[in-house]
Amino acid sequence: MKKNRSSAITGAAFLMATSAIGSGFLTQTTVFTQELGASFGFVILLSVLLDMGAQLNIWRIIAVTEMRAQLIANTMVPGLGYFLSGLIVLGGLAFNIGNIGGCGLGLQVLTGIDPCYGSAFSCLIALLIFWNKEAGIIVDRFTKSLGMLMIFLTLYIVFKANPPIAEAIHYSFIPDKLSAMAIVTLVGGTVGGYISFAGGHRLLDAGIKGVAALKDVNKSAVTGIIITATMRFLLFFAALGIITKGVTLDPSNPPAAVFKLAAGEIGFRFFGVVMWCAAITSVIGAAYTSVSFLKNFHSAIEQYERIVISAFIILATFVFNRIGNPVKILVTVGALNGLILPIALSVMLIAARQTKLVHGYKHPIWLQIAGWLVVVIMSWMGYLTIAKWMAQ
Helix, strand or coil: CHHHHHHHHHHHHHHHHHHHCCHHHHHHHHHHHHHHHHHHHHHHHHHHHHHHHHHHHHHHHHHHHCCCHHHHHHHHCCCHHHHHHHHHHHHHHHHHHHHHHHHHHHHHHHHCCCHHHHHHHHHHHHHHHHCCCCHHHHHHHHHHHHHHHHHHHHHHHHHHHCCCHHHHHHHHHCCCCCCHHHHHHHHHHHHCCCHHHHHHHHHHHCCCCCHHHHHHHHHHHHHHHHHHHHHHHHHHHHHHHHHCCCCCCCCCCHHHHHHHHHHHHHHHHHHHHHHHHHHHHHHHHHHHHHHHCCHHHCHHHHHCHHHHHHHHHHHHHHHHHHHCCCHHHHHHHHHHHHHHHHHHHHHHHHHCCCHHHHCCCCCCHHHHHHHHHHHHHHHHHHHHHHHHHHHC
16 A cells, blocks of 8 residues: 555656656757757746746645645636636647657657657557556556656766756856746746646545645655756756757757757667657646546546547547647647646635635645745746737
């Protein structure tokens, strides 16, 4: 029992982290490193602080209410849960279109097969995982194993790219460039939309809930952010090492160019592995979490959860094979998820003050302040991002 609990705690952290580390994550990180150079390190650090403020609040409130986020919202204001679920599910579907495309791209790099066939094969792998009778345990183990593999392969690329670490550290604390869109996109791609709820709902499904479980919830939430930040920094260092050599990256696939320029053909193959691992784990995370937002609305959805999850993944695969997977869409979706975060987090923070929901639990003042700061900062930066889009 204790072993299963420990596995679920770690698994929830990796589910959240690998949900964030998708094909869009790889593209966004490389694109913004090109734009901001070493100063992008500051954006990553700031996004980590905002991520912590958002995720600790959301996961703790889910745990103490012992309810999924949409049910919390509906209990507060009838219909609010449906609205929140609509935002989350649409964002999750958009992300999954990019993620299933990333699967196809990763397998194309590894085997040379057409991305359409690669995406279909990856769709089948994801379906087999969810149709396993021990799906929860399989998801935990699968995301942990592939998450560690991604980190080790990217670490090798960092070593080969030989980035200016001292310069990166300096500008990570004293930047000379900033971008509101980069911050919104990174936070949105890490804890925006469905991602911030992925681990919280997984812990709830594993029975890790209530005030007594908050220590484990905190541990899992922080671990998830640390894993994501580690991968983000490694990719940033690798891209910076290539960019500072004056090399222009292929705009059609910037992260692949980084891996190939750093380590040649083996680096390119490593990119294929990393891309597929990142994408397939995100497909699983997006499908699992998005459908978890629909469970409370009709008993049939929970009863036929595997069928609904399967339909979600198959739909994303179909749409990808119809419209493709351009780089711009991946960056834009991350930004849109960042705009969802202030709404979702506001709902959870208000719920933390509702005695009937939290059963007498007192949400720490410092966490409330941190949460509302995230809401204000992300709302303001979201406004700046929208204004920039409209001006273009």
